[in-house]
Amino acid sequence: MYIRQKNMRQPWYCLILLGLLGISLFPASSFSQSTECESVIVQHIGDTVRIDIDPAPIVIRCDKEPMKLDALCVEIIEAGFYRIYTEIGYTANQGNESFYLFPRAEDNSYVKPADPNAGPYRVVADTSFLPFRTRSDVGRFYLDNGLYSIELNHYFLIQNRYPQFLNPPAVFMQGDCPESVHFYNFQFEYLGDTLKTFDIAIQKSADRDSAQAGETIQYQLTVENLGADDSQSIIVTDVHPEYIALDQFNPQPDSAADNSHFWQISALPAGEKMEISYRGTISAEAPDSILLINNRCSIHAVGDVNDENNQDSVAIHIIHESFLIFQHYDLGTEKTCSS
Known part of the structure; x- marks a missing residue:
């Protein structure tokens, strides 16, 4: 990800993306070029500005x-599909800070x-009354070469036609509500010149749910393409907790950092799976207690249409030998009486 930030007197910025993607920001009231711009070089599909x-x-x-x-103006140099994100801030006690x-x-x-998700619109719906900031996917768009203003619209404008996003349900905004949407940044992810429809899913499993120090666990990751098209440039990340040493990888990870391992899958045809396996050995330094540890994994692929199945985890109980006594007894009581 490339980030450029500049403090300016006016609330407009410009950004120039060179290479595959080029974006420059200008005042939304006109398409004249500003001299105060930040340049960003984007080289590959999946780069985000x-x-x-x-x-x-x-x-x-x-x-x-x-x-x-009109929030900003962009100049697209490389035509193609772009996924646009924005970071927005929600206000307490306001339930309809929705927009498109x-x-x-x-x-x-x-x-x-x-x-x-609503006729020709993609509504980013407010589903809470709590104050927080979040990054939202506002849609994928095919942008040809040229200049574009990014126009923000409050959900109030289409609530009568598409009331399914009202919060609370069926309670329409009357025009006297303060439901305001605040925006902190916009992000552009280049997806290439064709929009593929693939759904990459990952599942993680282990051959046991508990182990002692010195014992081993066999882990398996299954990556599957559930979509209609072949997927490309998949990154698998596996994060292992303390007290487990890993070896016997198949295939070997492409890289590792701290307690994370990474695999890069160049392509996965529609309907096919790829499996990754390795062994974990419980460390003798595990604490003298029963400890629950989670081993997490995730995947990322540019253009994945469903992020609900991009993470999984396996929980393992590390049991110290001093607790094993409780596993070998079945205690009971019996009372007899005589008169």
């Missing part, structure tokens, strides 16, 4: 203008998302 913005002026509301707002966006071209035509 983020630009931070001041959340004070970049806000849309349902009770007054602006209900829609469109890239708007120079001829004022709108680019519709390739993955809508």
Whole structure:
């Protein structure tokens, strides 16, 4: 990920992406180029560029203008599909801080998302009344070469046609609510010139759920392409906890750092699986207690249409030998009486 941040007097920034992707940001009121720009070089599919913005002026509301707002302007040099993310801040006791966006071209035509969830729109729904910040996927868009304004729209504008995102359900906004959406940054991930539909899933298993110091556990990771198209550039990450030493990898990881191992899968055809296995040995330094440890894994692939199955974990109980006495007794009582 490449990040460029610059403090400017006006709440607009510009960004130029060279190589495969090029983006430059200009004031949304015009398409004239700004001289205050930050340049970012993006070289590969999957590279992500983020630009931070001041959340004070970049806000849309349902009770007054602006209900829609041009947040920034981008110049696309390499045509293709882009996944756009934004980091937003939710306010306490406001349940309809929902929105959708469109890239708007120079001829004022709108680019519709390739993955809508409400007619031609992709609504990012507010599902809580709690204050927090989060990164949200606002859709995948095919952007040709040229300049685009990123137009933000409050969900208030389409609630009557698509009321399924109201929070609480069936309670419509009346225009006197303060449901405001604050934006902190926008991120552009280049997906290439074709949009593939693949769903990469990962599952993790172990041959036992408890072990003592010195004993071994066999782990297995199963990566499967559940989608219709072949997938590419898959990264598998496996994080192991303390007190376990790993060996006998098949295949060997491509790299490792601290307690994490990484595999890079160049391609996985639709419907096929790949398995990774290794052995874990419980360390003698495990504490004198019964300890529950979790071994976690995850996958990432550019263009994956479903991130709900991209993580899994296995829990193992490490049992110290001093506790084994409790596993070998079946205690009972019997009482007899005589008169």
